[in-house]
Amino acid sequence: MSNHTYSISEIVGTSSEGIDAAVRNGIAEAAKTLRNLDWFEVKEVRGHLENGEVADWQVTIKLGFRLER
Amino acid sequence: MSNHTYSISEIVGTSSEGIDAAVRNGIAEAAKTLRNLDWFEVKEVRGHLENGEVADWQVTIKLGFRLER
Amino acid sequence: MSNHTYSISEIVGTSSEGIDAAVRNGIAEAAKTLRNLDWFEVKEVRGHLENGEVADWQVTIKLGFRLER
Amino acid sequence: MSNHTYSISEIVGTSSEGIDAAVRNGIAEAAKTLRNLDWFEVKEVRGHLENGEVADWQVTIKLGFRLER
Amino acid sequence: MSNHTYSISEIVGTSSEGIDAAVRNGIAEAAKTLRNLDWFEVKEVRGHLENGEVADWQVTIKLGFRLER
Amino acid sequence: MSNHTYSISEIVGTSSEGIDAAVRNGIAEAAKTLRNLDWFEVKEVRGHLENGEVADWQVTIKLGFRLER
Amino acid sequence: MSNHTYSISEIVGTSSEGIDAAVRNGIAEAAKTLRNLDWFEVKEVRGHLENGEVADWQVTIKLGFRLER
Amino acid sequence: MSNHTYSISEIVGTSSEGIDAAVRNGIAEAAKTLRNLDWFEVKEVRGHLENGEVADWQVTIKLGFRLER
Amino acid sequence: MSNHTYSISEIVGTSSEGIDAAVRNGIAEAAKTLRNLDWFEVKEVRGHLENGEVADWQVTIKLGFRLER
Amino acid sequence: MSNHTYSISEIVGTSSEGIDAAVRNGIAEAAKTLRNLDWFEVKEVRGHLENGEVADWQVTIKLGFRLER
Amino acid sequence: MSNHTYSISEIVGTSSEGIDAAVRNGIAEAAKTLRNLDWFEVKEVRGHLENGEVADWQVTIKLGFRLER
Amino acid sequence: MSNHTYSISEIVGTSSEGIDAAVRNGIAEAAKTLRNLDWFEVKEVRGHLENGEVADWQVTIKLGFRLER
Numbered sequence: 043m044s045n046h047t048y049s050i051s052e053i054v055g056t057s058s059e060g061i062d063a064a065v066r067n068g069i070a071e072a073a074k075t076l077r078n079l080d081w082f083e084v085k086e087v088r089g090h091l092e093n094g095e096v097a098d099w100q101v102t103i104k105l106g107f108r109l110e111r
Numbered sequence: 112m113s114n115h116t117y118s119i120s121e122i123v124g125t126s127s128e129g130i131d132a133a134v135r136n137g138i139a140e141a142a143k144t145l146r147n148l149d150w151f152e153v154k155e156v157r158g159h160l161e162n163g164e165v166a167d168w169q170v171t172i173k174l175g176f177r178l179e180r
Numbered sequence: 181m182s183n184h185t186y187s188i189s190e191i192v193g194t195s196s197e198g199i200d201a202a203v204r205n206g207i208a209e210a211a212k213t214l215r216n217l218d219w220f221e222v223k224e225v226r227g228h229l230e231n232g233e234v235a236d237w238q239v240t241i242k243l244g245f246r247l248e249r
Numbered sequence: 250m251s252n253h254t255y256s257i258s259e260i261v262g263t264s265s266e267g268i269d270a271a272v273r274n275g276i277a278e279a280a281k282t283l284r285n286l287d288w289f290e291v292k293e294v295r296g297h298l299e300n301g302e303v304a305d306w307q308v309t310i311k312l313g314f315r316l317e318r
Numbered sequence: 319m320s321n322h323t324y325s326i327s328e329i330v331g332t333s334s335e336g337i338d339a340a341v342r343n344g345i346a347e348a349a350k351t352l353r354n355l356d357w358f359e360v361k362e363v364r365g366h367l368e369n370g371e372v373a374d375w376q377v378t379i380k381l382g383f384r385l386e387r
Numbered sequence: 388m389s390n391h392t393y394s395i396s397e398i399v400g401t402s403s404e405g406i407d408a409a410v411r412n413g414i415a416e417a418a419k420t421l422r423n424l425d426w427f428e429v430k431e432v433r434g435h436l437e438n439g440e441v442a443d444w445q446v447t448i449k450l451g452f453r454l455e456r
Numbered sequence: 457m458s459n460h461t462y463s464i465s466e467i468v469g470t471s472s473e474g475i476d477a478a479v480r481n482g483i484a485e486a487a488k489t490l491r492n493l494d495w496f497e498v499k500e501v502r503g504h505l506e507n508g509e510v511a512d513w514q515v516t517i518k519l520g521f522r523l524e525r
Numbered sequence: 526m527s528n529h530t531y532s533i534s535e536i537v538g539t540s541s542e543g544i545d546a547a548v549r550n551g552i553a554e555a556a557k558t559l560r561n562l563d564w565f566e567v568k569e570v571r572g573h574l575e576n577g578e579v580a581d582w583q584v585t586i587k588l589g590f591r592l593e594r
Numbered sequence: 595m596s597n598h599t600y601s602i603s604e605i606v607g608t609s610s611e612g613i614d615a616a617v618r619n620g621i622a623e624a625a626k627t628l629r630n631l632d633w634f635e636v637k638e639v640r641g642h643l644e645n646g647e648v649a650d651w652q653v654t655i656k657l658g659f660r661l662e663r
Numbered sequence: 664m665s666n667h668t669y670s671i672s673e674i675v676g677t678s679s680e681g682i683d684a685a686v687r688n689g690i691a692e693a694a695k696t697l698r699n700l701d702w703f704e705v706k707e708v709r710g711h712l713e714n715g716e717v718a719d720w721q722v723t724i725k726l727g728f729r730l731e732r
Numbered sequence: 733m734s735n736h737t738y739s740i741s742e743i744v745g746t747s748s749e750g751i752d753a754a755v756r757n758g759i760a761e762a763a764k765t766l767r768n769l770d771w772f773e774v775k776e777v778r779g780h781l782e783n784g785e786v787a788d789w790q791v792t793i794k795l796g797f798r799l800e801r
Numbered sequence: 802m803s804n805h806t807y808s809i810s811e812i813v814g815t816s817s818e819g820i821d822a823a824v825r826n827g828i829a830e831a832a833k834t835l836r837n838l839d840w841f842e843v844k845e846v847r848g849h850l851e852n853g854e855v856a857d858w859q860v861t862i863k864l865g866f867r868l869e870r
Contacts, residue, residue, distance in 0.1 A: 045616075047623035048606035050654070054531035054589060060131035062198035064528075065227075066234060071530035071592060073232025082234070084225035087153035089134075091174075094142025096135060096151070102533070105229075106606060109623060114409075116416035117399040119447070123255035123313060129200035133252075140254035140316060156222035158203075160243075163211025165204060165220070171257070175399060178416060183340075185347035186330040188378070192462040192520060202459075209461035209523060240464070244330060247347060261393035261451060267683035269336035271390075272365075273372060278392035278454060280370025289372070291363035294705035296686075298726075301694025303687060303703070309395070312367075321478075323485035324468040326516070338681035341710075342717060349715025358717070360708035381712075382468060385485060405545035407750035410779075411786060418784025427786070429777035432567035434548075436588075439556025441549060441565070450781075474821035476612035479641075480648060487646025496648070498639035501843035503824075505864075508832025510825060510841070519643075535602040537658060543752035547597075554599035554661060570774035572755075574795075577763025579756060579772070585602070614819035617848075618855060625853025634855070636846035657850075666754075668761035669744035671792070675807035675865060685804075692806035692868060723809070727744060730761060735823075737830035738813035740861070796813060799830060 051076065051105045052085070056098050061087055064101040078108040120145065120174045121154070125167050130156055133170040147177040186218065189243045194236050199225055202239040216246040258283065258312045259292070263305050268294055271308040285315040324356065327381045332374050337363055340377040354384040396421065396450045397430070401443050406432055409446040423453040465490065465519045466499070470512050475501055478515040492522040534559065534588045535568070539581050544570055547584040561591040603628065603657045604637070608650050613639055616653040630660040672697065672726045673706070677719050682708055685722040699729040741766065741795045742775070746788050751777055754791040768798040810835065810864045811844070815857050820846055823860040837867040 055068020065084065073079055086102040124137020134153065142148055155171040193206020203222065211217055224240040262275020272291065280286055293309040331344020341360065349355055362378040400413020410429065418424055431447040469482020479498065487493055500516040538551020548567065556562055569585040607620020617636065625631055638654035676689020686705065694700055707723040745758020755774065763769055776792040814827020824843065832838055845861040 045608045045610070045619045045650070047608065047620050048652075050604040050606065052533040052535075052587075052604075053592075054533065056528050056530065058528070062131075062200075062237075067528045068530050069229065069232065069234060071594075079229040079232055081229055082227050089151050091138065091148040091150055094138065094148055096138060098528070099131075100531075104604075109605075111623075114401045114403070114412045114443070116401065116413050117445075119397040119399065121257040121259075121311075121397075122316075123257065125252045125254065127252070131200075136252045137254050140318075158220050160207065160217040160219055163207065163217055165207060167252070168200075169255075173397075178398075180416075183332045183334070183343045183374070185332065185344050186376075188328040188330065190328075190464040190466075190518075191523075192464065194459045194461065196459070205459045206461050209525075236459070238462075242328075247329075249347075259395040259397075259449075260454075261395065263390050263392065265390070269338075269375075269683075274390045275392050276367065276370065276372060278456075286367040286370055288367055289365050296703050298690065298700040298702055301690065301700055303690060305390070306683075307393075321470045321472070321481045321512070323470065323482050324514075326466040326468065328466075338683075338720075345712065345715065345717060355712040355715055357712055358710050380466075385467075387485075407545075407752075407789075414781065414784065414786060424781040424784055426781055427779050434565050436552065436562040436564055439552065439562055441552060444545075476614075476651075476821075483643065483646065483648060493643040493646055495643055496641050503841050505828065505838040505840055508828065508838055510828060513821075535604075535656075536661075537600040537602065539597045539599065541597070545752075550597045551599050554663075572772050574759065574769040574771055577759065577769055579759060581597070582752075583600075614821075614858075621850065621853065621855060631850040631853055633850055634848050666746050666748070666757045666788070668746065668758050669790075671742040671744065673742075673809040673811075673863075674868075675809065677804045677806065679804070688804045689806050692870075719804070721807075725742075730743075732761075735815045735817070735826045735857070737815065737827050738859075740811040740813065742811075794811075799812075801830075 047109045048080065048106045049109055052102065053105060054100050054102050056100050058098050061099055061101055064099040065103055068101065068103055072105055076105065076107050078110065079105055080108055081106045116178045117149065117175045118178055121171065122174060123169050123171050125169050127167050130168055130170055133168040134172055137170065137172055141174055145174065145176050147179065148174055149177055150175045185247045186244045187247055189214065190240065191243060192238050192240050194238050196236050199237055199239055202237040203241060206239065206241055210243055214243065214245050216248065217243055218246055219244045254316045255287065255313045256316055259309065260312060261307050261309050263307050265305050268306055268308055271306040272310055275308065275310055276312065279312055283312065283314050285317065286312055287315055288313045323385045324382045325385055327352065328378065329381060330376050330378050332376050334374050337375055337377055340375040341379055344377065344379055348381055352381065352383050354386065355381055356384055357382045392454045393425065393451045394454055397447065398450060399445050399447050401445050403443050406444055406446055409444040410448055413446065413448055417450055421450065421452050423455065424450055425453055426451045461523045462494065462520045463523055466516065467519060468514050468516050470514050472512050475513055475515055478513040479517060482515065482517055486519055490519065490521050492524065493519055494522055495520045530592045531563065531589045532592055535585065536588060537583050537585050539583050541581050544582055544584055547582040548586055551584065551586055552588065555588055559588065559590050561593065562588055563591055564589045599661045600632065600658045601661055604654065605657060606652050606654050608652050610650050613651055613653055616651040617655055620653065620655055624657055628657065628659050630662065631657055632660055633658045668730045669701065669727045670730055673723065674726060675721050675723050677721050679719050682720055682722055685720040686724055689722065689724055693726055697726065697728050699731065700726055701729055702727045737799045738770065738796045739799055742792065743795060744790050744792050746790050748788050751789055751791055754789040755793055758791065758793055762795055766795065766797050768800065769795055770798055771796045806868045807839065807865045808868055811861065812864060813859050813861050815859050817857050820858055820860055823858040824862055827860065827862055831864055835864065835866050837869065838864055839867055840865045
């Protein structure tokens with residue numbers, strides 16, 4: 043079995059709905075340009091507040107994808 | 112452009128529903144006494160268990176708000 | 181009042197739905213063998229990606245339970 | 250059951266006796282102005298030295314208290 | 319000399335007296351079921367407050383013990 | 388010698404000039420309402436970018452001040 | 457597809473040879489009692505010194521294994 | 526309002542002058558190839574010493590920029 | 595002397611042999627597309643287990659390389 | 664007022680009595696060779712277990728002392 | 733090429749001017765007794781406050797220097 | 802049994818071969834001047850790259866040694 047190498051990209055997905063949706067939005071956007079996405083890891087959850095309410099959730103995630111040879 | 116200063120408060124929001132709701136509950140409560148809330152940051156997610164189920168979610172968040180001059 | 185001792189177990193709950201469900205699934209499974217579960221703490225949120233979408237959410241949690249005497 | 254919100258304050262208790270006493274001193278002082286104190290967490294233990302001996306112990310603690318409604 | 323393997327257990331010892339006593343209580347309880355206990359490491363010091371005073375100290379410790387062959 | 392208790396406040400000072408100025412601005416603003424300020428500690432340095440340049444520096448600092456009795 | 461739950465065990469593997477061997481020794485020992493071992497993660501590398509040389513390498517690792525249903 | 530996604534790049538800016546200049550140099554260089562730069566975060570400050578003096582400051586920063594659609 | 599800027603890439607090198615080989619494999623793969631590689635830093639060591647043995651070592655490393663002008 | 668420089672030493676104090684005593688023992692020993700000791704900071708609390716009891720407490724502390732000119 | 737060994741010293745440089753000056757002051761003082769200084773790393777930035785202003789900046793740095801043979 | 806005090810030194814061992822060798826080289830060098838070396842702990846693994854290959858491994862380790870009385 044060959045030794046694969048993976049690359050890790052860090053992105054911030056956002057959503058007005060919640061944490062899960064922010065992760066899904068970020069991954070969907072990244073999937074448009076990155077192939078072979080394999081795993082993700084949540085690093086930070088922040089957000090913007092407006093009028094005393096969450097205006098948008100900002101979730102920093104690391105994405106691992108296999109480098110093709 | 113003037114140099115704003117922000118203050119950071121740390122609170123724990125709770126909910127029996129889930130993480131997002133606990134964040135929203137905590138912020139709604141804080142918004143009753145703090146003005147100019149600008150951002151939040153999730154620091155810790157814990158919870159209480161009863162009868163082998165999550166009884167309540169406890170999410171520690173930091174809240175940033177602009178000091179008025 | 182007696183001095184209780186608690187033990188901490190680390191598990192990974194998974195779900196295809198989202199973070200909250202992964203926590204609940206892991207706790208439900210652990211509750212089949214551990215009694216007196218008292219609290220939990222989320223330590224890490226990761227997941228597996230397939231076809232550019234989240235295939236499953238993997239949430240590492242610590243579970244505290246009271247040792248019986 | 251209602252969803253409580255908690256606020257977290259950070260203080261430094263000091264004592265010439267030791268760590269436990271520094272925690273107790275800090276909490277006793279905080280209890281004069283904060284109500285509904287619920288839990289504490291030790292974050293850092295430092296101290297001042299004089300003539301090669303501990304002159305005072307400085308223990309940074311976080312205090313959680315329930316916001317009243 | 320043979321290569322020993324050690325296992326690490328995480329527990330929370332409690333006491334109304336102080337940090338040292340909470341560590342000792344937790345270890346005494348663990349020693350009833352774990353043999354060959356070799357070392358411990360304090361990971362977290364928290365506690366419960368009642369009437370503005372420490373009601374009990376909760377010290378999270380890791381315990382290392384040698385696996386027998 | 389009496390046992391002093393200190394309180395810790397977390398603020399974000401900002402400046403368009405640099406890190407030192409952001410710290411000084413934040414402290415100057417906090418000094419308008421907090422007395423007996425004793426020490427500070429830099430926790431995070433971030434900033435906003437506009438047109439490929441630093442528009443403002445945002446430095447999160449903890450401020451320790453002695454509680455009066 | 458069903459939602460699996462994993463449990464995490466923490467062990468210390470040792471060896472007089474080096475880091476890799478200490479990891480392998482610890483896993484081999486753990487595999488005698490744990491089934492469905494799935495992944496490991498190195499948390500800490502320490503060791504004992506004798507006569508100015510490494511007498512044994514001690515590598516703390518976390519082991520994840522799938523709970524059977 | 527649409528859900529933006531941001532990408533995070535990590536760079537090391539250097540300068541013989543000081544920390545602020547190293548940050549500015551790194552951002553100026555990155556701005557030649559990255560558009561929509563939005564924020565930065567200082568992660569590490571190191572440097573090279575020559576003849577007992579700072580020869581150059583090396584500041585590791587994360588840069589966030591909005592992905593265009 | 596000019597002020598260089600460096601970029602940092604994060605990759606995961608793998609190997610069935612051990613940690614050193616996983617680092618070397620990842621760097622060899624990255625060197626096919628990145629020029630001026632200057633330093634690396636190990637961030638995490640994990641691995642996959644099969645039949646109670648290490649099937650492959652996965653080492654996350656950060657790679658620093660000089661941006662050309 | 665002149666700009667003082669401080670040096671930091673890391674030691675491990677031990678005691679069979681408890682944490683405070685281990686700190687005091689380590690400082691007393693260090694004070695025999697280091698002058699102008701100014702502050703300390705607890706970094707780690709570990710210990711050795713024998714027969715299911717704490718045989719000795721090992722407290723890692725950093726010591727700051729002013730360099731003389 | 734031979735295998736060099738480096739030693740790391742931890743110091744606190746101070747200055748009433750700012751962070752960069754505190755680093756430079758500390759290094760200049762250390763350079764009086766340590767030879768072959770090669771790199772530094774900022775670990776902590778604190779300071780003393782007087783009359784609501786920064787009285788002195790205290791920057792903890794690690795210094796690496798090559799051991800001579 | 803007397804209460805020993807230990808001192809901790811931080812060094813960087815290097816090698817062109819790999820991590821284990823870098824640790825051994827650093828310890829061998831340190832053992833020329835430090836007596837009663839008792840344990841070590843790996844803190845960081847970095848390295849220098851040349852022509853897309855590891856030119857040398859740099860392993861930061863802490864060394865504990867017993868102070869003699």
